Amino acid sequence: MANVLQKTHQRNYYNGYDEMPHGSYQFVSLKDIVTNFIVSYVGEDRIIPKIRRIDVAFHAKRALQELSFDTLKSFKSYQIELPPSLQMILPHDYVNYTKISWVDDKGIKHPVYPTRHTNNPFHIRQDDDKNYWMESGANLVKNGDFSSQIFHMGNWRKGGPATTSTWTSIRQTAAGNQYPDYDAAADVIGRYDDTLQFKHRPWTSSGGVGSKSYSAFQKIDVRGVRFIDFKATGKSAAQATLSSTGDMGGYGVLRAGIISIDPTTGLKPDGSVGWARSDGTAIVTGYLNPFSTTNPSPNYIVNSYDLRTQSNSRAFVKWDDGSESEKTMNNIDVSDLDYVWIYIQSFVPFTPASITEVDTWDHDSNPATGQITTAGRNVANGGCTPTTSAWTDRSINKIDNISITTSEEPNSLMNKNVSGNSDTWNNYKSAAPSENNIDDYEDNTYWKFNNERYGLEPSHAQINGSFFIDDRLGKIHFSSNVSGKNIILDYISDTVGTEEEMQVHKFAEEAMYKSMLYNIMCTRRNVSGGQLMLYKKEKFAATRNAKLRLSNIKLEELTQILRDKSKWIK
Numbered sequence: 001m002a003n004v005l006q007k008t009h010q011r012n013y014y015n016g017y018d019e020m021p022h023g024s025y026q027f028v029s030l031k032d033i034v035t036n037f038i039v040s041y042v043g044e045d046r047i048i049p050k051i052r053r054i055d056v057a058f059h060a061k062r063a064l065q066e067l068s069f070d071t072l073k074s075f076k077s078y079q080i081e082l083p084p085s086l087q088m089i090l091p092h093d094y095v096n097y098t099k100i101s102w103v104d105d106k107g108i109k110h111p112v113y114p115t116r117h118t119n120n121p122f123h124i125r126q127d128d129d130k131n132y133w134m135e136s137g138a139n140l141v142k143n144g145d146f147s148s149q150i151f152h153m154g155n156w157r158k159g160g161p162a163t164t165s166t167w168t169s170i171r172q173t174a175a176g177n178q179y180p181d182y183d184a185a186a187d188v189i190g191r192y193d194d195t196l197q198f199k200h201r202p203w204t205s206s207g208g209v210g211s212k213s214y215s216a217f218q219k220i221d222v223r224g225v226r227f228i229d230f231k232a233t234g235k236s237a238a239q240a241t242l243s244s245t246g247d248m249g250g251y252g253v254l255r256a257g258i259i260s261i262d263p264t265t266g267l268k269p270d271g272s273v274g275w276a277r278s279d280g281t282a283i284v285t286g287y288l289n290p291f292s293t294t295n296p297s298p299n300y301i302v303n304s305y306d307l308r309t310q311s312n313s314r315a316f317v318k319w320d321d322g323s324e325s326e327k328t329m330n331n332i333d334v335s336d337l338d339y340v341w342i343y344i345q346s347f348v349p350f351t352p353a354s355i356t357e358v359d360t361w362d363h364d365s366n367p368a369t370g371q372i373t374t375a376g377r378n379v380a381n382g383g384c385t386p387t388t389s390a391w392t393d394r395s396i397n398k399i400d401n402i403s404i405t406t407s408e409e410p411n412s413l414m415n416k417n418v419s420g421n422s423d424t425w426n427n428y429k430s431a432a433p434s435e436n437n438i439d440d441y442e443d444n445t446y447w448k449f450n451n452e453r454y455g456l457e458p459s460h461a462q463i464n465g466s467f468f469i470d471d472r473l474g475k476i477h478f479s480s481n482v483s484g485k486n487i488i489l490d491y492i493s494d495t496v497g498t499e500e501e502m503q504v505h506k507f508a509e510e511a512m513y514k515s516m517l518y519n520i521m522c523t524r525r526n527v528s529g530g531q532l533m534l535y536k537k538e539k540f541a542a543t544r545n546a547k548l549r550l551s552n553i554k555l556e557e558l559t560q561i562l563r564d565k566s567k568w569i570k
Contacts, residue, residue, distance in 0.1 A: 030502035033512055034060050041517060048520065056516065063515035064502060065494040069095065071547050072508055078489045079103070085149045086429045086483055088476040090469070093493040100467055100476070102485040109488060112478070115466040120477060123422035124413050132413060140220050140228070141342065142420055144402035150191045150216075155420070159263065159285030159299055160214035161187035164201040166356060166391060187287075188394070189214055198346035199394040200237070202249065202354035208291040209355060211249075211395070213299035213347040215285040217263045219339055225406050226335040227310070230342075232256050232317065232402040235324035237348055237395035248390070249350035254397040257305045257316025258332050258404075259343045266298070269337060274306060290347060299345045307332055307340070316343075319397075326401070342404070346397045354391040420473070429480055507549035514542040 013022075034056050042048045042056075078091055082102075101109040124132060142155035150156045163186050188199040200211040222228060237252025261267065261274035266282030268274040275283040275298045283298055290300035298304040307315040310331040317327035334340055416423070465482035469475075478487070504512050518535040521527050 024503075026506055027503035028506055028509055030057075030060055030064060030504065033504060033509070033516075037513055037516055040513070047517065051520065055520070059516045059519045060512065061502070062519060063512050064504060066515065067504075067508055067511060067543070067546070068494050069492060071511065071543055071550065072505060073550055073552075076491055076493050078491070080487055082478060082482055082485055082487050083149060084483065086478045086480065088478070088487060088489065090474045090476065091489070091491060091493070095492045095494055097469075097489060097491045099488075099490040101488050101490075102465065102482055103488055110464045112465045112467050112482060112487075113462065115468050115479075118424060118428045119468055120425035120470045120473065121422050122413075122472070123416040123424070125416040138405065140222070140404040140406070141218065141402050144404075146191050146194050146196050146400060150196060151189075156196075156216055156218050157264070158189050158214065158216045160212060160287040161189045162212050162287035163187070164203040164212060165205075166202045166354065187212055187214070189216065195398045195400040196344070198252075198254070198397040200252070200346070200348040200350075200397070201394055202348075202350040202391055204352075204355050205289055205291055209352045210290060210350050211348040212287045213290045213297040213345065214287060215263065215299040215346070216344045217285070218342045220258075220342060220404060221338070222334045222340055223338045226333070227331045228258070228334055228340075228404050228406050230256075230258060230315070230317070230329040230332060230402075230404055231326065232399055233324070233326045234317075234319040234399045235397070236319040236322055237397050238322045240348070240350065240354060240391060240393070240395055242391070246353065247351055248354040249348055249395060251320050251322045252346070252348045252395050252397040254319040254399060255302070255305075255316050255345040256399060256402065257314070257329065257343060258307050258334070259305055259315075259341050260307055260334075260337055261304070261341070263298070263341055263343060268306075269339075275304060300347055304345070305343065307334070309333070324398075342402060344399060348395045348397070350391070350395075356390045425477060429477070505550065508546040511539075511542040511546040514539040 034053065037056055037060070038051075038053065040046075042051055076091070076093075080088060082088065100112045102112060103109050125138070126132060143150065151158055187201055188197075190197060196216060198214055200214075203210060203212050234254050234256065236254045239251055240248035242248055260269055262269075263285045266273065266275040266284045273280060273282045277283055277296075278294045283295065285298055288295060288297035288299070290297045302314065302316075305314045305316040309315055309329060310333065315329060315332045317329055319325070319327070417426070463481065465485075466479045467482075468477055470477055476489070514535070518532070518539040521532060521535050
């Protein structure tokens, strides 16, 4: 990092040519911390005669974790647009939050306050007599009717979608050019009219013509269950035709069934490869080329369904004639499994007629812009003939009302709602929050009728919204008045990563060394209590100094705050 101070390197730093992030000089990497500690404290005639580097690295990470909780500045922050589910997934490195707020259209943050009056408990399913449900026939699928959010923070996951290639002979270039009508060539997977729909456009590759192959899947707990029954309602896309050219493509193909292979890894329950490339490595779901021999898409192949029924047929049903129907599959053997996945495949067998052939161009490059041009026309802006592709509609495969049931009695408690949410949370998110109950106020000024403010709870004297954290599910739940707003989560992490990734502010560097020294000496024999007390005092003193330095109190800012106390209060 010292190179940033050299004249010859400052130009690269300020122009962004260096790999060093701007402002990184204020930090020192954990790798350097470990190296500096070994140089200063380890060796003959030093405090620590001998120690392995791996042991020093362990104590450095532990010291960094502890300092991250209450000493180091927390600058990790996430922003999302709150979905209709009113839930935000906790970050993968989340330890605790420092502030949760929503931001208005002027960029001003409005704090959202925690509520102590609700939560989202595990809601036990009960029978009509209010006994715990221990009967057969319960649906194991969550949100199988697609009545609520599917992806993002829903119960379903997907492989895709991608951009298709209804045009040929024009390819994306290094200059950033894309196919004409680029937006119109995008495939879509989503929830429409409370159904899961796959919307396909034609796609071509050296291996053939068809569509990208997509998937949707959900993990199902089948512990203690021997056989399950599967049911779903589906509809495959109609044939794609044009009066001028005839058939553009056949009926859509939609499959749904049960697998034991984890779609996120391509591995079987025992860790072996379930979906394999020609080199033996695992394939995972995605918008892969279904025609590829080296990397075929599992979303395209019938053999992706590895489980079988008692009649030895593969555990899936199929729609491929353009009609809509309910299909069932009974007695799927899951006796040796803890978890299975509902796995849905979708693709469309388009024909070459659906692809628009574009003349071969002698592409010239504009030296000023780097854009690919032909005869003065920008290909990226659609400057070619024809201007639209042969097939511009989407072929749509649909599926709905998916259920998995068993005739066996469950051996564990079941959730009342297949969504996994309790009635407590459902009622909380659907009702107007008490903070927004302003029926007794005049023009949002919070003066009650007749100037009565008796019984007002200060924690409810705001309309910014409220939240609570569900540690069981790892989600933040918000009140309904925050729906659709941009939420900012400022949080604390333990900053644990690789030695190169982990950084310490230079104000806390000495605190790191003293913490590491004390922790190491605590693990050693023949260290007197007086020595340990000395190292402990040095650790606390260095930590206190780090807190003071990182508090970043400026005299001018303090003066400004004190001046605010001079305001007249009417």
